Amino acid sequence: MTRQSGPPEPKFDVTFLIMLIISGLTVLTNALILAGFYVQRKLRNYTNYYIMNIAIADLLVGLIIMPLRSLTFLYGTWIFGHTRTVFILGFQNTLLSVSVFGVIAICLDRYIATFYPIEHFQRKSIRKATLVNIGTWVISFAVWFLVFSVWDLVDPNDNLTPSGLFKPNYSLRKPTLILVSFIRALGPFLLICGLYTRIYLRVRSIGKRPISTGLKTNESPNSVALVRQLENADLAYVSSEQDKNKDIEDVFKNPEGKVISLGQAISGMRSIPTDNVADKSTEYSLSNDRSRNYRPSMENASSPPRIIGKSTKTDVASMKGQKVMRTLTLIVLAFVVTWLPNAVDLMVHTASEDYYDIMNELFPFSELFRWVTFCNSLTNPVAYAMAQPLIRQTVLMILRCKR
Incomplete structure (x- = not known):
């Protein structure tokens, strides 16, 4: 395709208007998510730091x-020169990669939390999430700017796509085209789907085997211990978050099954009957010596509180696990729906470039699939709001201008 002489005349059409509407909605929804993180401190937890990073890129x-x-839809072609095109495409691919790597980071974090819950609970921190987020930007910038953009600046070409953009040098060579296609879409697509499938199967298998069932049957000690670890880690996370916020009262159950608060549990430990406390048939019981020697301290405050009552422990862990899986499911679903057409487009381009060019001359499939991929930046904040009621309530509060 040859370049047109002279600047083209702009022609306003419905397609251009739709593109502007999608752009405006993407900015609005992601700005509301970031504003929600700013005004609602309960949202600033470990997992949501990954979501905040994706929201910035989107x-x-x-x-x-x-x-x-x-x-491109307004002028009918790409109106920028070669140098500006290289920087724009490099910045575009960097942002898209940050969003994709952010989804991968969430999947990897949930994978570790599911298969190695104790290690995950001990090592997770806001600092760790921040370093991972910074790493997604560094890797994306290094790949797209320092490798491919510099290549196009040093060795420019005059090959144009049907939409008028300059073809990057990596697309003109088969080996680099396959490598970039795998890095940009195919590899992340397979990795995210694989991790999510393993997490889903693991959570589903654990959900079908409650801890009480494992204790009554002849299951191996290792499988029962794993279920206990998962419940302990999830419960410790919930309890630590409640302590940090100081807005949600920790709930305990005494050996009789009565619900009491944290303060009541500490002050009433001396009054618990010794025979009930020392009952060996109850799995979660407090010894009389520990109750007598208990003293609140900084170490006790920083450690996860002990909860008496097997049913309460399982229910809280189950509720948290369901919320995390719901968030992960919606994020992965949004990624699959919006990135699958782009992955297919890259596969066709890699398999037969001539057939790919003929298809795009008849209809701009490549540009259409690219905008479907852009829409991932719009569907992500919708997925966050659908998965987490607190995000949804905070956004509604902001829209209603309530404090």
């Missing part, structure tokens, strides 16, 4: 990349 996609790419 906000920039809607604020910068979508408006620039929509100009």
Whole structure:
């Protein structure tokens, strides 16, 4: 395709208007998510730091990349020169990669939490999440700017796509085209789907085997211990988050099954009957010596509180596990729906470039699939709000201008 002489005349059409609407909605929804993190401190937990990183990248996609790419529909072609095209495409691919790597980071974190719950609970921290988020930006920038963008600047070409964009050098060579296709879409797609499948199967198998069933049957000690570890880790996470926020009262159960608060549990430990406390038939019981020697301290405050009552422990862990899986499911579903067309497009381009060019001359499939991929930046904040009621309530509070 040859370049047109002279600047083209803009022609406003419905497609351009739709692109602007999608861009505006993407900016609005991601801005609301980030505003929710700012005003609601309960949202600033370990897992949501990964979500915040993706929201920042998605906000920039809607604020910068979508408006620039929509100009192709306004002018009928790409109006920027080669140098600006290289930087725009490098920045576009960097932002998209940060969003994809963010989803991978969430899946890896949930995978470790599911299969190695104790180690995950001991090592997770806001600092760790921040370093991982910074790493997604560094890796994305290094791949797309320092490798491919520099290559196009040093060795420019005049090959244009049907939409008028300059073809990057990696697309002109089969080995680099296969490598980039795998890095950008195929590899992350397979990795995310694989991790999610393993997590789903693991959680489902654990959910079908409650701890009481494992104790009554002849299951191996290792499988029962694993179930206990999962419940202990999930419960410790919930309890530590409640202590940090100081807005949700920790709930305990005494040996008789009566619900009492944390303060009541500490003050009433001396009054618990010794024979009930020392009952060996109860799995979760307190010894009389521990109750007598208990003293609140900084060490006790920082450690996960002990909860008496097997049913309460299992229920709280189950509720948290369901919320985490719901969030992960919606994020992965949004990724699969929006990135699958782009992955197929890259596979066709890799298999037969001539057939790929013929298809795009008849209809701009490549540009359409690219915008479907851009829409992942719009579906992500919707998935967050659907999965977490607190995010949804905070966003509604902001829209209603309530404090």
